[in-house]
Amino acid sequence: MFHNSELDLQYIKINNLIKNTKESFEPDDELQSHLAKYLCILCSGFLENALKITLYDFAEKRTDDDMINSFIKSQLARINNPNSKKIRETTKIFSSDFEENLNSFMQENDKSSAINYIIKDRHKIAHGKDSDITIRKIENYFKKFVEVFVYIEQDLLKNASA
Known part of the structure; x- marks a missing residue:
């Protein structure tokens, strides 16, 4: 799925856990609710790793300068809990044209909203607040934001040697 093997492993782990949770528990099971969280x-x-790794891989392909790559990596390391706006702002640093295309792609089929819901619910869960997240919602959001990062990865790789 992804060109980066680390992202591919994370994707497989999450995808398998979603599948196993859906198969092992009834939808109203309390354990399924905890696993959804x-x-x-x-x-x-x-989501955070995908943004950092994909953009760093792109930068590394564009230059052999270790100092520049080190700087880019340090700046990407500062990104936490990237919602759709933060993802667009970060990609705009690399290419304003790419950010415009990404923005259009993210609006299709509520991909942008899926990213924002994951981050919003993560904050609720991490701070002990109630969340109505379910396995079905997670599965839907996950599919949508994976589409975004496959798009980012493919488009950036296409332009990496430009």
Whole structure:
């Protein structure tokens, strides 16, 4: 799925956990509810990792300068809990044209909203507040934001040698 093996492993882990949770528990099972919250946290971490790793891989392909790559990596490391706006702002640093295309792509089929819901629910869960997240919602949001990062990865790789 992803060109980066680390992202691919994270994707497989989350996807398998979603599948196993759906198969192992009834939809109204309390344990399924707790696993949905756990999956929300994993998805949020995956989202953050996907942004950092994909953009760093792109930058590394564009330059062999270790100092520049080190700077980019340090700046990307500062990104936490990236909602759709933060993702667009970060990609705009690399290319304003790409950010415009990404913005249009993210608006299709509520992909932008899916990212924002994952981050919003992650905050609620992390701070002990109630969350109505379910396995079905997680599965839906996960599919949508994976589409976003596959798009980012493919588009950036296409332009990496430009």
